[in-house]
Structures are given as structure tokens and as C-alpha cells.
Amino acid sequence: MSATWWIYSPLAPEAMRALEDECERVLEAYLxxxxxxxxxxxxxxxxxxxxxxxxxxxxYRRSRKSIPASVTARFEACRSMMILERPGDLDVDAVQVSMLRFLLEKTGEALVLFNDGALETSEEVLxxxxxKRGAADFLLEKPAAPARPPARRGVKATGDDASGEARAGRVEQMLSAARVNPELSIDVVEVLRKTPDLGRRYAALLIxxxxxxxxSAAETLGVDRSEVGAVAAKLEVALRAVTG
Incomplete structure (x- = not known):
């Protein structure tokens, strides 16, 4: 990666400055x-x-590439940018992973420039x-318990319920519903904001x-299966509370 990254965003300049301040407060609290x-x-x-x-x-021309029309259209809607000087390594530094995710979750339909001369959409980067492994409690949320939550009395998990796939399907449906319902989306975004880092990564993986x-989720995310089970169960409860 380069010594500087750039995020081009449709946020108004004053909103981007407020985001800079918010990011610094979150980072200071974490440290x-x-x-x-x-x-x-x-x-x-x-x-x-x-x-x-x-x-x-x-x-783009220096890289012998042409800028896609979709990227041009998105860039023309941008009003501000966030500069990240001397970033950490996304494969090593968990705090850098969480910081970048924190910013991109708040910059709207943004573009990100690393060092290869090609802009990436914020959705692709997210x-x-x-x-990648982020800082577990970057937003000072309590990390998910490492142990699987106890089964409900009198209920024996079998088949998909035992594997967690049925629950994952329910979570995915609630997340998908929010993508086409602006009012519901606000509530779901707030749930995800309060969710530990692993929960947000799990949600992004299902989407x-x-x-x-x-x-399967544990293997992809590089964590223990019991951690996924615990955070997924909590995420389902939280989403159901706002989606009905």
C-alpha cells in the first residue's frame, strides 16, 4: 500500500470535517x-x-487503464475527501482495518484510491x-462472548438449525429487507453500529x-465457530427487535 490513501465522498465538506473529529474521538477512546x-x-x-x-x-493513463464511466459519474458527485496519511497494513494492523471500515460506513457512495492507480468503490473495499481482522471493540462495544449461548430449554437443534445456516438465512433476509426500505435501513444501520466488529463482518459476509x-463463516472470517454462533445469535435478536 502507498503512504497515503484517499476517500472521495459525496458528503458536504462540513460533514466530512465532523467525521474526521468523530474518527479521532473513537480512536482516542480505543487507545x-x-x-x-x-x-x-x-x-x-x-x-x-x-x-x-x-x-x-x-x-489512469499512467497505469495504461481507462477510467470507467460508472467511476466518473460517482466521482462527479463527490464534494469532499478524507486523506489517510501513513496508514497501517490492512493485513496486519487491526486498528487500521476498523478505522477504514468506520469511515467508509459513513462516507456514503464513496471512492477509495490506494496505490495502484485505480479507484475502488467503498462497497468493494468494505x-x-x-x-480481515479488525479491532474487536473499536467502538467500545463489548466483544461477543467466545462461548456458544446455551440452547433454549426443551429445544434440540438439528439439521440447519444446528449448523447455524437457518439462522443465517433469517439474518440475511432482515438485512436485505433494509436495503429496499429507507426507514428500516436507518434502524438496521444503528443496530450494526452498536454491533461488535465480528458481527459487522458477519453481516457483510452474508450480504x-x-x-x-x-x-463456513468462521473459516472465512478466521475465527472460532463458537464466536460466530454467539455473535450471530445476538445479531438476529437485535435485528428482529427493529424489523418485527
Whole structure:
């Protein structure tokens, strides 16, 4: 990765500056609670001085690429950018993973520029981040318990219920419903904001890949199956409370 990343966003400049302040507060709170953390992470700086479209096209030409029309249209809607100076390694530094995810969840339909001369949509980057290890309580939420929650009395899990796939299907349906219902989407976004990092990664995985067993999700996310089971059960309860 390069020494600087850029996020181009449709947010108004004042909203981007507020996001910069919010990100710094969240980071400070996390570091206060984790004083032994050695993760590297970027310094963030909001700006209203976007590059011109000609400058971006020149960047693509140097890489012998052409800028897609869909990227051009999205860039033309951008009003501000967030600069990330000296970022950490997304494959090593969990704090950097969570910081970037935190920003992209709030910047709208944004574009991200790393170092290869090609802009990526925020949705693409978030899907990639869902497969990486983040800081478990970056938003100071209590991490999911590592043990599987006890089964309800008198109910024996069998088949898909035992594997977690049926529950994953229910969670996926609730997440999908929010994507086409603006009012419901607000409530679901708030649920995900309060969900531990693993829960957000699990939700992103279901949106991208569809329902799957806890074992499959655990393998993809690089965690223990019991952790997935615990966080998935809590996520289902929280989503059902707002979706009915």
C-alpha cells in the first residue's frame, strides 16, 4: 500500500470535517482502553480540495487503464475527501482495518484510491475489509462472548438449525429487507453500529455470499465457530427487535 490513501465522498465538506473529529474521538477512546496496542494506523484529514477529473484520468493513463464511466459519474458527485496519511497494513494492523471500515460506513457512495492507480468503490473495499481482522471493540462495544449461548430449554437443534445456516438465512433476509426500505435501513444501520466488529463482518459476509453455516463463516472470517454462533445469535435478536 502507498503512504497515503484517499476517500472521495459525496458528503458536504462540513460533514466530512465532523467525521474526521468523530474518527479521532473513537480512536482516542480505543487507545485509552488498549494502551498496549502496537497497531499502526493513519492520520486522517478532511478536505474539500478534490482533484480534477483530468488529474484522475491522467492517473489512469499512467497505469495504461481507462477510467470507467460508472467511476466518473460517482466521482462527479463527490464534494469532499478524507486523506489517510501513513496508514497501517490492512493485513496486519487491526486498528487500521476498523478505522477504514468506520469511515467508509459513513462516507456514503464513496471512492477509495490506494496505490495502484485505480479507484475502488467503498462497497468493494468494505467487502474486502469484512474478510480481515479488525479491532474487536473499536467502538467500545463489548466483544461477543467466545462461548456458544446455551440452547433454549426443551429445544434440540438439528439439521440447519444446528449448523447455524437457518439462522443465517433469517439474518440475511432482515438485512436485505433494509436495503429496499429507507426507514428500516436507518434502524438496521444503528443496530450494526452498536454491533461488535465480528458481527459487522458477519453481516457483510452474508450480504455478499448469502446464508451459510457457522463453520463456513468462521473459516472465512478466521475465527472460532463458537464466536460466530454467539455473535450471530445476538445479531438476529437485535435485528428482529427493529424489523418485527
Amino acid at each position: 485509552e482502553a488498549h494502551r498496549d496496542s502496537e497497531d499502526e494506523y493513519a492520520e486522517v484529514l478532511a478536505s474539500s480540495k478534490l482533484p480534477t477529473l483530468d488529474e484522475l484520468e491522467a492517473l 467487502r474486502d475489509l469484512a474478510r 455478499e455470499e448469502g446464508a451459510m453455516s457457522d463453520a
